[in-house]
Amino acid sequence: MNEYTNGEYYNFDSNENIQFNYNSNPSAYALQLFVDKVVSIIADKDFYHPLLRDVIFNFVLINDFSDVDIDKLKDGEIDEIERFVNSNTIAAVIKDSFGTELVDKLNDAIDDVIAYKTGFNPNSLSKGFAKLLMKVNDYVAKTNEEDLDRLMSIINSPDGNLSTDLEDHKKDIQDNDKKVISVLQNGNDKN
Numbered sequence: 001m002n003e004y005t006n007g008e009y010y011n012f013d014s015n016e017n018i019q020f021n022y023n024s025n026p027s028a029y030a031l032q033l034f035v036d037k038v039v040s041i042i043a044d045k046d047f048y049h050p051l052l053r054d055v056i057f058n059f060v061l062i063n064d065f066s067d068v069d070i071d072k073l074k075d076g077e078i079d080e081i082e083r084f085v086n087s088n089t090i091a092a093v094i095k096d097s098f099g100t101e102l103v104d105k106l107n108d109a110i111d112d113v114i115a116y117k118t119g120f121n122p123n124s125l126s127k128g129f130a131k132l133l134m135k136v137n138d139y140v141a142k143t144n145e146e147d148l149d150r151l152m153s154i155i156n157s158p159d160g161n162l163s164t165d166l167e168d169h170k171k172d173i174q175d176n177d178k179k180v181i182s183v184l185q186n187g188n189d190k191n
Contacts, residue, residue, distance in 0.1 A: 008093050024094070030065075045118060
């Protein structure tokens with residue numbers, strides 16, 4: 001059951017403002033029903049219609065969380081539904097009342113259900129890339145200034161040649177390798 005606690009106005013196919021009420025604090029169950037409805041329309045194991053996602057999201061949002069009479073559109077063509085959704089600010093008003101965090105959670109939940117039903121996660125690459133950037137940022141933040149200064153001095157060396165520093169590093173690695181081999185062969189560390 002929806003409890004409409006807020007009121008606004010919209011206009012569709014007339015110059016007359018029509019009042020509508022909407023729920024800005026739906027229950028978790030109502031939100032899950034919303035997610036299920038959106039997914040059932042745009043995705044199943046045999047199909048996925050990503051281009052309809054925003055239109056259907058907004059249409060079901062209006063249907064489930066407002067008292068706007070959209071019964072005549074429910075059996076209509078998708079073009080008529082899209083025209084209605086895009087010609088007013090009802091969905092934007094409801095989304096604003098929910099807040100960005102809840103709208104993002106709804107979109108993530110829709111992605112999760114689509115991935116479950118179809119085996120395809122539309123945002124897995126972008127989420128993975130975002131996680132990678134966060135790890136790089138954390139690494140850079142943990143790197144001390146002395147290491148960065150040393151790296152910059154190597155890069156900006158007057159002769160523009162990194163070979164001396166690289167050769168020194170290579171020699172250190174080779175010396176360490178010899179030490180490891182010696183320990184493995186002889187069973188002890190002679191240094």
